[in-house]
Amino acid sequence: MAGDAVTLVEVGPRDGFQSVGPFIPTARKLELIRALYAAGVRRMEATSFVSNSAVPQMADAAEVLSFANSLPGLDAAALVPTVRQAERALAAGARHLVFVVSVSEAHNQSNVRRSCAESLEEYARIVGLLPVGVKLRLSLSTSFDCPYDGPVAEAATLAMLRRVVGIAPGAEIAPADTTGRATPGQVAGLFREAAVQLPQVQRWAFHAHDTYGMGAANCLAAWNAGVQVFDASVSGLGGCPFAPGATGNVATEDLFWMFAGMGVASGIDLSALVAVADDIAKLPGAQTGGRVRDALNARACLLAT
Amino acid sequence: MAGDAVTLVEVGPRDGFQSVGPFIPTARKLELIRALYAAGVRRMEATSFVSNSAVPQMADAAEVLSFANSLPGLDAAALVPTVRQAERALAAGARHLVFVVSVSEAHNQSNVRRSCAESLEEYARIVGLLPVGVKLRLSLSTSFDCPYDGPVAEAATLAMLRRVVGIAPGAEIAPADTTGRATPGQVAGLFREAAVQLPQVQRWAFHAHDTYGMGAANCLAAWNAGVQVFDASVSGLGGCPFAPGATGNVATEDLFWMFAGMGVASGIDLSALVAVADDIAKLPGAQTGGRVRDALNARACLLAT
Numbered sequence: 209m210a211g212d213a214v215t216l217v218e219v220g221p222r223d224g225f226q227s228v229g230p231f232i233p234t235a236r237k238l239e240l241i242r243a244l245y246a247a248g249v250r251r252m253e254a255t256s257f258v259s260n261s262a263v264p265q266m267a268d269a270a271e272v273l274s275f276a277n278s279l280p281g282l283d284a285a286a287l288v289p290t291v292r293q294a295e296r297a298l299a300a301g302a303r304h305l306v307f308v309v310s311v312s313e314a315h316n317q318s319n320v321r322r323s324c325a326e327s328l329e330e331y332a333r334i335v336g337l338l339p340v341g342v343k344l345r346l347s348l349s350t351s352f353d354c355p356y357d358g359p360v361a362e363a364a365t366l367a368m369l370r371r372v373v374g375i376a377p378g379a380e381i382a383p384a385d386t387t388g389r390a391t392p393g394q395v396a397g398l399f400r401e402a403a404v405q406l407p408q409v410q411r412w413a414f415h416a417h418d419t420y421g422m423g424a425a426n427c428l429a430a431w432n433a434g435v436q437v438f439d440a441s442v443s444g445l446g447g448c449p450f451a452p453g454a455t456g457n458v459a460t461e462d463l464f465w466m467f468a469g470m471g472v473a474s475g476i477d478l479s480a481l482v483a484v485a486d487d488i489a490k491l492p493g494a495q496t497g498g499r500v501r502d503a504l505n506a507r508a509c510l511l512a513t
Numbered sequence: 514m515a516g517d518a519v520t521l522v523e524v525g526p527r528d529g530f531q532s533v534g535p536f537i538p539t540a541r542k543l544e545l546i547r548a549l550y551a552a553g554v555r556r557m558e559a560t561s562f563v564s565n566s567a568v569p570q571m572a573d574a575a576e577v578l579s580f581a582n583s584l585p586g587l588d589a590a591a592l593v594p595t596v597r598q599a600e601r602a603l604a605a606g607a608r609h610l611v612f613v614v615s616v617s618e619a620h621n622q623s624n625v626r627r628s629c630a631e632s633l634e635e636y637a638r639i640v641g642l643l644p645v646g647v648k649l650r651l652s653l654s655t656s657f658d659c660p661y662d663g664p665v666a667e668a669a670t671l672a673m674l675r676r677v678v679g680i681a682p683g684a685e686i687a688p689a690d691t692t693g694r695a696t697p698g699q700v701a702g703l704f705r706e707a708a709v710q711l712p713q714v715q716r717w718a719f720h721a722h723d724t725y726g727m728g729a730a731n732c733l734a735a736w737n738a739g740v741q742v743f744d745a746s747v748s749g750l751g752g753c754p755f756a757p758g759a760t761g762n763v764a765t766e767d768l769f770w771m772f773a774g775m776g777v778a779s780g781i782d783l784s785a786l787v788a789v790a791d792d793i794a795k796l797p798g799a800q801t802g803g804r805v806r807d808a809l810n811a812r813a814c815l816l817a818t
Contacts, residue, residue, distance in 0.1 A: 388808065391774025392733050418726075421767040421804030422774075425729040428697050432737075455804065462726040469696025469727075499726030499760065503693065 214467045215251055215437045216460055216474050218244055222253040222287055223457055224445030226265050229493040234268040238275045245279045247480035256287035257297040270300035277301055289320040294334045303342055307331050310349040311368045314356035328371060335376045344379040346372045351383035352390035362398055373406050380411040388419025392429035399433035413437035416458045418497050423458030424466050438463055443485035444497025459498025461485055519772045520556055520742045521765055521779050523549055527558040527592055528762055529750030531570050534798040539573040543580045550584045552785035561592035562602040575605035582606055594625040599639045608647055612636050615654040616673045619661035633676060640681045649684040651677045652720060656688035657695035667703055678711050685716040693724025697734035704738035718742035721763045723802050728763030729771050743768055748790035749802025764803025766790055
């Protein structure tokens with residue numbers, strides 16, 4: 209498959225920043241988004257429109273999205289959990305919405321305070337009001353494992369996939385390994401079976417977490433199963449302030465490293481990306497992950513001596 | 514491939530301990546080896562017979578090997594770089610020798626102060642004096658990349674593989690990703706080509722480092738190419754005291770997690786293994802890696818609150 213291209217969706221400004229406790233000044237967010245863009249990032253989950261009281265870090269969503277949309281050629285998406293938030297995002301100029309629903313009821317209740325059925329109703333209403341030209345992605349949380357209910361059966365995930373694809377067959381579909389507990393056989397198995405059962409889906413994506421060190425291996429398994437769009441967070445920013453040792457999304461630079469080594473282009477400049485990752489690692493409250501950044505910095509340090 | 518078995522070779526007591534600066538008291542080493550054995554480890558690189566002045570941590574090799582050999586059913590190997598050290602190991606009762614040579618001259622010189630050709634002569638002499646019943650493994654350092662010479666061409670590695678297999682066709686052969694810079698396509702490519710060119714080799718093994726976060730992904734690629742023996746270090750112990758950020762072997766618990774999730778048995782008890790990993794992480798001077806240990810400990814901490 210060497211020579212194929214992969215799309216790395218930079219989710220640091222959304223999934224990463226939302227894990228940081230202290231508010232990151234909006235101007236700093238815009239600088240980091242500009243630097244990611246300069247490093248070659250052309251697809252990004254830039255922010256989320258959610259309850260400001262529940263997630264104060266995202267209170268500047270409209271300003272952040274507006275800036276990201278000003279960067280030529282950047283496909284900037286905004287995550288929304290409800291119709292009301294989708295309307296806010298569209299009013300702010302959103303060109304790409306990401307709707308999130310979980311396979312497991314417990315996680316959906318905790319995440320968006322609704323049953324899965326209620327979320328699906330919201331999703332259908334959003335699809336109905338979506339202006340022509342606005343892109344849509346469906347991110348399916350807890351597609352493998354739920355922090356409350358434990359392992360999620362493949363059959364349950366496939367059942368939910370049939371429902372969301374029924375609502376919007378044209379949306380990009382992104383099963384997420386929310387807890388990072390999935391292993392490569394499960395990941396490949398789900399994507400292979402989903403492609404068979406839902407051939408109408410034009411684009412599958414995978415959202416990996418590296419909490420159990422499986423981020424790169426699971427992305428490799430998804431790639432081998434035909435997936436070409438991968439979420440990743442620069443510096444591996446993420447984790448949970450209440451769970452020491454929990455880590456975030458797979459690091460963008462680690463996925464870059466893997467795919468570049470396989471001859472698969474992603475359009476990203478590694479040294480520029482690592483420079484941004486180093487800046488992000490210095491944010492107060494940031495918990496970072498991944499290996500490539502440390503390894504390259506250690507090597508630079510060795511070569512300098 | 515679910516249902517197949519995998520052999521995890523625990524190299525923590527050799528590759529891990531040798532990276533620890535302060536001398537680990539011999540009695541502590543024996544306790545840790547006993548605990549690994551109790552966790553289900555049945556194959557181990559227990560020590561190395563090397564220059565005591567160059568690697569003082571391994572000065573107690575004879576005592577450590579003798580203890581490991583006393584544990585019923587444990588296949589304990591000793592790494593040796595020369596005939597003289599092989600003789601020391603055999604005098605200490607070694608039943609399994611690991612000979613190491615590099616593909617790249619610069620690394621071989623740095624590692625064992627010999628040219629590759631001189632190392633191959635030593636290897637041939639060891640093969641000639643090997644008592645019946647003593648097992649042999651050949652570990653091939655810098656099979657993908659050299660810390661001094663950079664990327665190693667697959668053709669060079671295959672040429673060296675032909676030479677070592679010519680000397681001892683019955684040995685287990687373990688290409689090593691010494692710097693951790695290999696990516697899954699290279700790993701799968703080498704093992705696939707080596708199996709075609711050298712069908713007489715009965716057993717291939719892979720020695721991964723996780724320095725660039727590719728440990729699990731590279732082992733997955735090797736597994737998909739037919740490899741069933743993997744070196745790993747409990748707690749990911751390793752790294753280099755002179756290279757901040759450099760990490761060691763892929764963590765045994767991370768590989769266990771991946772293979773167990775794929776339905777592949779390794780005979781190890783995860784919670785007992787993580788308890789040993791926690792003890793090893795407390796050794797003065799220990800640099801650990803991997804994710805599963807932190808993730809499980811964080812989860813235990815969360816579930817307790």
